[in-house]
Amino acid sequence: MSAxxxxxxxxxxxxxxxxxxxxxxxxxxxxVAGPEAAEGAERIDAxxxxxAPGLVDLHAHLxxxxxxxxxxxxxxxxxxxxxxxxxxxxMANTHPVTDHAAIVHEVRDLARACxxxxxxxxxxxxxxxxxxxxxxxxxxxxxxxxxxxxxxHCVPSARLLRNALLYAKAFPAEIVLAEHAEDPTLVxxxxxxxxxxxxxxxxxxxxxxxxxxxxxxxxxxxxxxxxRLHLCHISAARSVGLIRRAKAEGVRVSAEVTPHHLTFTxxxxxxxxxxxxxxxxxxxxxxxxxxxDGLADGTIxxxxxxxxxxxxxxxxxxxxxxxxGTIGLETALAVVLTEVVATGGVPLPRALDAMSTxxxxxxGASDHGGPIEVGRPANLVVFDPEEDWTVxxxxxxxxxxxxxxxxxxxxxxxxxxxxxxxTVAEGKPTR
Amino acid sequence: xxxxxxxxxxxxxxxxxxxxxIAGSFREVGTRVIKKVPALRGRTVVNFFLExxxxxxxxxxxxxxxxxxxxxNFSAGGSSVAKGESLKDTALTLQAMGADAIVIRHSSxxxxxxxxxxxxxxxxxxxxxxxxxxxxALLDLYTIREKLGRLDGLRVAIVGDVxxxxxxxxxxxGLVQMGADVTLVGPPTLIPPDAQAWGVQVSYDLDxxxxxxxxxxxxxxxxxxxxxxxxxxxxxxxRLFGVTRERVGLLPxxxxxxxxxxxxxxxxIDSDVADLPRSVIEEQVTNGIAIRxxxxxxxxxxxxxxxx
Numbered sequence: 193m194s195a196x197x198x199x200x201x202x203x204x205x206x207x208x209x210x211x212x213x214x215x216x217x218x219x220x221x222x223x224v225a226g227p228e229a230a231e232g233a234e235r236i237d238a239x240x241x242x243x244a245p246g247l248v249d250l251h252a253h254l255x256x257x258x259x260x261x262x263x264x265x266x267x268x269x270x271x272x273x274x275x276x277x278x279x280x281x282x283m284a285n286t287h288p289v290t291d292h293a294a295i296v297h298e299v300r301d302l303a304r305a306c307x308x309x310x311x312x313x314x315x316x317x318x319x320x321x322x323x324x325x326x327x328x329x330x331x332x333x334x335x336x337x338x339x340x341x342x343x344x345h346c347v348p349s350a351r352l353l354r355n356a357l358l359y360a361k362a363f364p365a366e367i368v369l370a371e372h373a374e375d376p377t378l379v380x381x382x383x384x385x386x387x388x389x390x391x392x393x394x395x396x397x398x399x400x401x402x403x404x405x406x407x408x409x410x411x412x413x414x415x416x417x418x419x420r421l422h423l424c425h426i427s428a429a430r431s432v433g434l435i436r437r438a439k440a441e442g443v444r445v446s447a448e449v450t451p452h453h454l455t456f457t458x459x460x461x462x463x464x465x466x467x468x469x470x471x472x473x474x475x476x477x478x479x480x481x482x483x484x485d486g487l488a489d490g491t492i493x494x495x496x497x498x499x500x501x502x503x504x505x506x507x508x509x510x511x512x513x514x515x516x517g518t519i520g521l522e523t524a525l526a527v528v529l530t531e532v533v534a535t536g537g538v539p540l541p542r543a544l545d546a547m548s549t550x551x552x553x554x555x556g557a558s559d560h561g562g563p564i565e566v567g568r569p570a571n572l573v574v575f576d577p578e579e580d581w582t583v584x585x586x587x588x589x590x591x592x593x594x595x596x597x598x599x600x601x602x603x604x605x606x607x608x609x610x611x612x613x614x615t616v617a618e619g620k621p622t623r
Numbered sequence: 624x625x626x627x628x629x630x631x632x633x634x635x636x637x638x639x640x641x642x643x644x645i646a647g648s649f650r651e652v653g654t655r656v657i658k659k660v661p662a663l664r665g666r667t668v669v670n671f672f673l674e675x676x677x678x679x680x681x682x683x684x685x686x687x688x689x690x691x692x693x694x695x696n697f698s699a700g701g702s703s704v705a706k707g708e709s710l711k712d713t714a715l716t717l718q719a720m721g722a723d724a725i726v727i728r729h730s731s732x733x734x735x736x737x738x739x740x741x742x743x744x745x746x747x748x749x750x751x752x753x754x755x756x757x758x759x760a761l762l763d764l765y766t767i768r769e770k771l772g773r774l775d776g777l778r779v780a781i782v783g784d785v786x787x788x789x790x791x792x793x794x795x796x797g798l799v800q801m802g803a804d805v806t807l808v809g810p811p812t813l814i815p816p817d818a819q820a821w822g823v824q825v826s827y828d829l830d831x832x833x834x835x836x837x838x839x840x841x842x843x844x845x846x847x848x849x850x851x852x853x854x855x856x857x858x859x860x861x862r863l864f865g866v867t868r869e870r871v872g873l874l875p876x877x878x879x880x881x882x883x884x885x886x887x888x889x890x891x892i893d894s895d896v897a898d899l900p901r902s903v904i905e906e907q908v909t910n911g912i913a914i915r916x917x918x919x920x921x922x923x924x925x926x927x928x929x930x931x
Contacts, residue, residue: 390816394733394792464737508709509710511732511734
């Protein structure tokens, strides 16, 4: 039901076009249209609101198939729409694992039937995410997969990742290998960032060097093979430095950071809040500052949610038994606006670039991320940059394990437009 | 006093002094023929032990019984927990049965704090993972104060596997709070990163530390740590960090030797050393009952007056 709409007198921030101006945006027949299509269209007074390319998430866990008690494609994409997303990458740690084309088709078809957000399934690098042998990437590439990851696990052997980076060069489309960078031998049993807080709380550490070692290893492999590497949820200051240097040397690498790593530190774990247990963990103040700087200067390309829904009973457990992760799709934009933009760390156009244009490019999602030009698919978000709200259930997600529960945020999604249709109107999902 | 006993960090120096003073009064009760006072008649104390324990559980049980409370012992084996019931649901069940205080021992750090969010009962931490064991620290402070007359300014070494020791954490926090000068001693692999943030010193040289001590507190070293590469062998551990007969000669006269038990004789402490008069290991155990009586009394007792 593609409607004809006009967002009137809206501030259009278009990172792909490099523009920031107040104008009308007309939508007709699923695409951005010229002013002639405005006649007879529904007119939405959007003064004071910001319109941008629909957000794109490189890193979401939708849990279907296999763990539908945590989240489904339907609830996950509804959460995405509510958060202003029009495209998300769905991680491969489903059951069965997304290591063959059938699951790719299944997940994408489920998402299309819901019509809430376009889903790009991520394929596993290794069969069963077991880190032993390469998954059949070819059939997944044919099914449209552009990003592969064993997320949740680090590719354990340098040899295996080297071969994956080389092998992926066989395909005409650019294939991105996304790494969860944590050395498994250094994080075994670890519950939080190693440091003074872990020592006092009696929780085993996941040291920063566990990430730095794998980042350095992977950058060396990407440089040597010419393969295309993406580093997931970077959390440590020295990792940012390594990536910055590799980019200057021309290594084909991109990186992402999560809203929670931009916001919290290990000091926020003193209440043993299992919603703040993460892999990689929330680190020190110094690390958080380096992440903000890396996002500002483009060393870190994208903000990705690592949306990780879990059932209430799974998180209401002892800290060392609770699974890691927080939901994030519905809060990411507001967190970035509040914690990174309003604090003066990152200008709004760069923040929106990191949440839409840059990840769309990394994912190969060419219909997303702008530019907002006549004839382009109408995948858009419209938000109120001034609205204050408190993070609390109910969520559109099936889960409510948010690290941000109770937090005051500024900035809220009012409309999300997917292929010309409103998936969110007046702040509420339309379906 | 707080509503719960979770961490030594929650107790001020005044709180600690008060607890030790009240424990002193209860210490006398244990010397009577009839070792019982009616202070907590009609109150229910649940010993909720999800990790094996002998001395701490028995100590809490005796403490509650000497205060005339009703005591229920709940352990993991064969219970609803073994059938997969969650900590929260089990705690809510205990609460529904009218528990006034829950004494929890658990292998997961932080679980006593989590418990306070789910139940109204007073929660006493009887050891949580590698986090804290505040009642052990309090009985140790009591023992040291009784033997040496003070805590302020004393020089105490805590020797061994500090990294995995909840006793070492609680005792360090408590001693620092009371003005003692604490040095952690052990192989660098078993000293927590950034431990200096606790206000303690760190040394890897036991022989250099021993001559300056008022108290040498020896921690249990678990044999499985060797398998996990923390040190090469039990033999080498004992050679570098074991409190041997020869090393005891380096201690000043009158310095105490303490151990929270259970001991590995011949590993972290020589058998002869454990049995020396300056070793106060058995007194620690006896004082534990009085400390736990004091805490239960302070949390559950109606009045402030200690019953005669």
